[in-house]
Amino acid sequence: MNILAELFGFFADPLRWSGASGIPTRVLEHLWYTALALTIATAIALPIGLLIGHTGRGAFFAINIGNAARSFPSLGVLVLLVLLAGLGITPVLVALVVLGVPPIIASTYAGVRGVDPATIDAARGMGMTERGIVFKVELPIALPLILSGLRSAALQIVATATIAAYVALGGLGRYVIDGLAVRDFAEMLAGAVLVALLAIAIDVVFAIFGRLVVSDGLAGRGPRNSRPATESTTDQEYV
Amino acid sequence: MDWDWLTSNRALITDLLTQHVYLALVPVALGLALALPIGFLTARFARLYPPMLAASAVLYSIPSIALFIVFPGILGTQILDPINIVVALTIYAGALLVRSVADGLRSVSDQVRQSATAVGYERWRRVLKIELPIALPFIFAGLRFVTVANISMVSVGALIGIGGLGQLFTDGFQRSFFTPIIVGMVLSVLLALCADIAIVTTQRFLTPWTRAGRTT
Numbered sequence: 305m306n307i308l309a310e311l312f313g314f315f316a317d318p319l320r321w322s323g324a325s326g327i328p329t330r331v332l333e334h335l336w337y338t339a340l341a342l343t344i345a346t347a348i349a350l351p352i353g354l355l356i357g358h359t360g361r362g363a364f365f366a367i368n369i370g371n372a373a374r375s376f377p378s379l380g381v382l383v384l385l386v387l388l389a390g391l392g393i394t395p396v397l398v399a400l401v402v403l404g405v406p407p408i409i410a411s412t413y414a415g416v417r418g419v420d421p422a423t424i425d426a427a428r429g430m431g432m433t434e435r436g437i438v439f440k441v442e443l444p445i446a447l448p449l450i451l452s453g454l455r456s457a458a459l460q461i462v463a464t465a466t467i468a469a470y471v472a473l474g475g476l477g478r479y480v481i482d483g484l485a486v487r488d489f490a491e492m493l494a495g496a497v498l499v500a501l502l503a504i505a506i507d508v509v510f511a512i513f514g515r516l517v518v519s520d521g522l523a524g525r526g527p528r529n530s531r532p533a534t535e536s537t538t539d540q541e542y543v
Numbered sequence: 544m545d546w547d548w549l550t551s552n553r554a555l556i557t558d559l560l561t562q563h564v565y566l567a568l569v570p571v572a573l574g575l576a577l578a579l580p581i582g583f584l585t586a587r588f589a590r591l592y593p594p595m596l597a598a599s600a601v602l603y604s605i606p607s608i609a610l611f612i613v614f615p616g617i618l619g620t621q622i623l624d625p626i627n628i629v630v631a632l633t634i635y636a637g638a639l640l641v642r643s644v645a646d647g648l649r650s651v652s653d654q655v656r657q658s659a660t661a662v663g664y665e666r667w668r669r670v671l672k673i674e675l676p677i678a679l680p681f682i683f684a685g686l687r688f689v690t691v692a693n694i695s696m697v698s699v700g701a702l703i704g705i706g707g708l709g710q711l712f713t714d715g716f717q718r719s720f721f722t723p724i725i726v727g728m729v730l731s732v733l734l735a736l737c738a739d740i741a742i743v744t745t746q747r748f749l750t751p752w753t754r755a756g757r758t759t
Contacts (some may be wrong), residue, residue, distance in 0.1 A: 307616045375691050375735030377698035379709055380728040383716040387724070463606030470702055471716075477702075480608060484703055492703075493616060496609035503604045 353412025411453025563707025574636025582644025643685025647678025
C-alpha cells in the first residue's frame with residue numbers, strides 16, 4: 305500500500321523532527337492545550353461533583369446541564385467564540401473545557417453517591433466533620449470512578465484539541481488542516497496517527513496513575529498479610 | 544442574526560440537516576446491529592468479556608478525526624466520501640454498545656434464567672423474551688450516550704469537508720458571519736434533544752415494568 309510508504313516517508317524525514325512545525329513541538333503544543341483544559345475542567349467539575357454527591361441536592365440540575373453541554377458541538381462553540389473574542393488560546397480552552405466538565409461531574413457524583421451509607425454513618429459517628437467525610441472518606445472511595453471520568457474527559461479533550469489548528473493555533477491538528485489544504489494525504493494521516501498515539505499514551509498514564517493512587521483495599525489488592533478488603537481500606541489511613 | 548440569510552438558504556440548511564441526521568444516526572443503527580450479536584457472545588462466554596472491554600476502550604480512545612482520515616486509506620474510498628464518517632462513527636457506536644449489551648445480559652440473574660427455563664422457555668425464546676428485555680435499560684442508556692455523542696461528533700467532519708451542520712460553522716467562520724454558526728448550533732443541539740427524547744420515549748414504551756416497580 306503506497307499510502308503507508310508515504311506515511312513512513314513523513315516520519316522518516318528528519319526535517320519533520322525539528323523546528324516550530326516539527327513533530328516534538330506540535331506534540332508539546334497539543335499536550336499543553338489538553339493539560340490546561342483538563343486542569344480547568346477538573347477545577348470546575350470536581351468540587352461540583354463532590355458537593356452534589358455529598359448533599360444529594362442539585363443533582364438533577366447538574367446532570368441535566370451536563371448532558372445539555374455534551375450536545376454542544378465543539379467546533380461550533382470554538383468558531384463562535386473566536387468571532388466574538390478574537391483569535392487566541394481562550395476560545396480553544398473554553399470549547400475544550402465545555403467538553404471535559406460533564407463526564408467529570410457525572411462520574412464524581414456517581415462515585416460519591418455509590419459510597420456505602422453505612423461507611424458515611426460510621427465516619428460521622430466517629431466524630432468526623434462533614435469536610436472530613438468528603439475528603440477522607442467519600443473522595444478516596446469514589447476515586448476509581450472519578451479517575452474514569454477524568455480519563456474519558458482527557459480522551460475527548462485530546463481528540464478534540466485537533467480543532468485548535470482550525471483557528472490558527474498549533475497542535476497536531478496543524479498536520480490535518482495543512483495537509484488538507486494542499487491535499488497531502490500522508491501529512492493528514494500522520495497527524496491523525498499522532499493524535500491516536502497520544503490518546504493511547506494518556507490512557508496508559510491514567511491506568512498507571514489509577515494503580516498508584518487508588519487504595520489497595522478498594523482495588524481488591526489487599527496487603528500481603530492478607531485480611532479482608534473492607535478492613536484494609538481503613539488501615540490505609542494510618543500507614 | 545440575519546433572518547434573510549435564513550430564508551434564502553432554507554434548501555441548503557435542510558440538506559445539511561438531513562446529511563447530519565444521516566451521518567449521525569445510521570452509524571447508531573449499524574453499531575447496534577453489530578453490538579447485539581457480539582454483546583450476546585461476550586455475555587454468554589465469560590472468557591470473552593475482559594478482552595471485549597479492553598478492545599472497546601481502545602477503539603473508543605481513538606480520536607474521531609483520526610478515524611475519519613484513516614479510513615479512506617484502508618477502504619480505498621475518496622477522502623470526501625461520507626461513507627468514511629459513517630464507518631468511523633459505526634465503530635464508535637459499536638464499541639460502546641457492545642459493552643451495554645453485554646452488561647445488560649450479564650445483569651440477568653440466574654434465578655430468572657432458571658425460572659424461565661422451568662416454565663418452558665427454550666433457549667432462543669428465553670433470550671429474546673426474557674433476557675433481552677431485562678437488558679434493555681442498559682442498552683438504552685448506551686444508545687442515548689452514543690446518539691448524543693455522534694450528533695456532536697459529526698460536526699468535526701466539517702474540518703475535512705463533510706460534516707453536516709458542521710459545514711455551517713466553517714462557512715460562518717470563513718466569512719466572519721454569525722448567523723450560520725448560530726443556526727448550526729441551535730439545530731445541532733435541538734437534534735440531539737429530539738433524538739434523546741425519542742429514545743427515552745421508546746424506552747418507556749418498551750420497558751413499562753421499570754416504572755411499575757418504582758411506584759409499589
